[in-house]
Amino acid sequence: xxxxxxxxxxxxxxxxxxxxxxxxxxxxxxxxxxxxxxxxxxxxxxxxxxxxxxxxxxxxxxxxxxxxxxxxxxxxxxxxxxxxxxxxxxxxxxxxxxxxxxxxxxxxxxxxxxxxxxxxxxxxxxxxxxxxxxxxxxxxxxxxxxxxxxxxxxxxxxxxxxxxxxxxxxxxxxxxxxxxxxx
Numbered sequence: 001x002x003x004x005x006x007x008x009x010x011x012x013x014x015x016x017x018x019x020x021x022x023x024x025x026x027x028x029x030x031x032x033x034x035x036x037x038x039x040x041x042x043x044x045x046x047x048x049x050x051x052x053x054x055x056x057x058x059x060x061x062x063x064x065x066x067x068x069x070x071x072x073x074x075x076x077x078x079x080x081x082x083x084x085x086x087x088x089x090x091x092x093x094x095x096x097x098x099x100x101x102x103x104x105x106x107x108x109x110x111x112x113x114x115x116x117x118x119x120x121x122x123x124x125x126x127x128x129x130x131x132x133x134x135x136x137x138x139x140x141x142x143x144x145x146x147x148x149x150x151x152x153x154x155x156x157x158x159x160x161x162x163x164x165x166x167x168x169x170x171x172x173x174x175x176x177x178x179x180x181x182x183x
Contacts, residue, residue, distance in 0.1 A: 011074015023158025071102020115142030156183035
């Protein structure tokens, strides 16, 4: 079974985090929610709190196949300033998979792991300021870097991750079960 770590910091985009976690878990991927900061209960950008599983300080890249970041500027800035998050992204990029959506490709850029082609929330592209922005795709896969646009594309991003880590059959089963024919 594939394993994914999803770090959360205060101000994360709740819809993105929950959609990613839900789609991946439905497809059989083990998802660990890691918190950045002092509190296991992480407050999102829209006032919804999620309980994380473990502190980011205890996460080892060896234990996971992928690290994926939800967006939300508050959480994105906190992730970008966390040395452990940055070092983990660099470790994952070397021989595993990294992913980010909405504003979070900003963190990938800061870590030096953002691919040549990527997408993000359209309002974030100027701050990310990286060549290769693609506005024509909900999800962009550039070798072992996966990116997506925002809240409305989160389930599609989850399916793309599921296909990559769990295979077409697992992805197709979740897609049909969730009536995601628009992805």
